[in-house]
Amino acid sequence: xxxxxxxxxxxxxxxxxxxxxxxAQPLDLKVFxxxxxxxxxxxxxxxxxxxxxxxxxxxxxxxxxxQLQQILASPNPDPATVGQLVIAITSLGQQGQQITxxxxxxxxxxxxxxxxxxxxxxxxxxxxHAAALQAVFLxxxxxx
Numbered sequence: 001x002x003x004x005x006x007x008x009x010x011x012x013x014x015x016x017x018x019x020x021x022x023x024a025q026p027l028d029l030k031v032f033x034x035x036x037x038x039x040x041x042x043x044x045x046x047x048x049x050x051x052x053x054x055x056x057x058x059x060x061x062x063x064x065x066x067q068l069q070q071i072l073a074s075p076n077p078d079p080a081t082v083g084q085l086v087i088a089i090t091s092l093g094q095q096g097q098q099i100t101x102x103x104x105x106x107x108x109x110x111x112x113x114x115x116x117x118x119x120x121x122x123x124x125x126x127x128x129h130a131a132a133l134q135a136v137f138l139x140x141x142x143x144x
Contacts, residue, residue, distance in 0.1 A: 032122075033115045042110045050103040054096060061092045 030040060068085040071077045108116060135141040 033118055039110050046107050053099050057096045064089045
């Protein structure tokens with residue numbers, strides 16, 4: 001079910017924004033994008049705000065998932081109630097994606113145009129991360 005992946009994703013965003021990683025200086029990224037300290041501070045602040053904004057959505061998803069699990073565990077789950085909860089969870093997921101997208105746009109707006117042009121290679125690296133780790137595991141590549 002999609003919601004199994006949604007809750008950890010949203011919760012991770014909230015926890016990341018609240019955890020010590022949000023306060024650490026991302027030195028590799030700072031060098032790669034040539035970020036100023038003010039830009040990093042702005043990006044960290046946006047992550048904190050995103051976590052605060054997502055927190056109620058994450059809580060609502062968790063509550064709806066818990067209700068859904070309880071109903072599905074009952075001997076005769078009501079299909080209408082199950083459907084309503086699935087729709088609610090999906091809607092909350094879309095709301096979370098909209099919030100995340102809005103904050104990603106705000107973060108991107110903090111960058112200069114030359115810095116923004118360096119984001120697509122980072123996105124590609126992120127997409128290839130799992131495959132690269134598998135290649136290291138199978139001896140095709142050496143880890144850095």
